[in-house]
Amino acid sequence: MSKYYNSSRTKNIFDPLAEEPFKLSRSKIDLFIECPRCFYLDRRLGVSRPPSFPFNLNSAVDLLLKKEFDIHRAANEAHPLMKAYGLDLVPLSHEKIDEWRENFKGVQFFYEPANMILTGAVDDIWVDKKGTLYVVDYKSTSKETEVDLNAAWQIGYKRQMEFYQWLLRKNGFDVSDTGYFVYCNGRRDVKAFDAKLEFDVKIIPYKGSDKWVEITIMNARDCLLSDSIPPANKDCDYCNYREAAKEKESLKISKTKKSSSEKIKIQEALI
Ligand code: SF4
Numbered sequence: 001m002s003k004y005y006n007s008s009r010t011k012n013i014f015d016p017l018a019e020e021p022f023k024l025s026r027s028k029i030d031l032f033i034e035c036p037r038c039f040y041l042d043r044r045l046g047v048s049r050p051p052s053f054p055f056n057l058n059s060a061v062d063l064l065l066k067k068e069f070d071i072h073r074a075a076n077e078a079h080p081l082m083k084a085y086g087l088d089l090v091p092l093s094h095e096k097i098d099e100w101r102e103n104f105k106g107v108q109f110f111y112e113p114a115n116m117i118l119t120g121a122v123d124d125i126w127v128d129k130k131g132t133l134y135v136v137d138y139k140s141t142s143k144e145t146e147v148d149l150n151a152a153w154q155i156g157y158k159r160q161m162e163f164y165q166w167l168l169r170k171n172g173f174d175v176s177d178t179g180y181f182v183y184c185n186g187r188r189d190v191k192a193f194d195a196k197l198e199f200d201v202k203i204i205p206y207k208g209s210d211k212w213v214e215i216t217i218m219n220a221r222d223c224l225l226s227d228s229i230p231p232a233n234k235d236c237d238y239c240n241y242r243e244a245a246k247e248k249e250s251l252k253i254s255k256t257k258k259s260s261s262e263k264i265k266i267q268e269a270l271i
Helices: 026-034 036-043 056-074 080-084 152-170 213-225 237-270
Strands: 022-025 107-111 116-120 124-127 133-141 178-186 199-207
Touching: 022 026, 022 213, 026 036, 026 116, 026 152, 026 213, 036 213, 056 124, 056 133, 056 178, 080 199, 107 152, 116 152, 116 213, 133 152, 152 178, 152 213
Parallel strands: 022 116, 133 178
Antiparallel strands: 107 116, 124 133, 178 199
């Protein structure tokens, strides 16, 4: 077994008979939306998807942005980028801000109707003079054109922000429907690499709605409570691959068996 992947996990598996709350992260809720079957295999049966390649450059940008905004957080002042966009906000100072930004901790809420603890780690939170919070998410990429939120696949980014807004509201905070993406675009139009990447950084506001969150949590719970595995998504290449591979493997095995039984018959006929 690869040291990066455990194909038969025994921890963090939903037990329909358990009384204690089950912990579920924002990314697993997104997995449920993407494919209930993959979600069920992962959280109910302990077979998760193999990990993707680590995005180390994106993580480095996130880390450096965090350090940069932390300087302004400590000074209780707006970052120059926030000023450039005319935002009368400052990075939030709160005793739990580090915990809320930490993977596997994050903002948490026990949602009683589902008997689940929902979690999600934010990149940042900004605040206005009235104390209203604004969820902030850092994104980085490198493309020729301007970054925006118009691609169909970016629905995941929007859901991510809406889920954090819901979590913070459930923790008793006044949270704006508007959140901000700090979107960094690695420039490709410079003359040379010179051992550094330059970025254009844009703040993109997004007005979210968390109306989908609670019903989705309940649907995810119903999915986990079920004793049958949800159907595969016909458009998913991975399940098509798995099915095709399974079929071909079984063909090969039966052919091998047939030819050995044929061999036995031939040997019997010769005796
Ligand atoms: S259809 Fe795709 S996403 Fe769904 S279970 Fe199969 S591999 Fe996973």
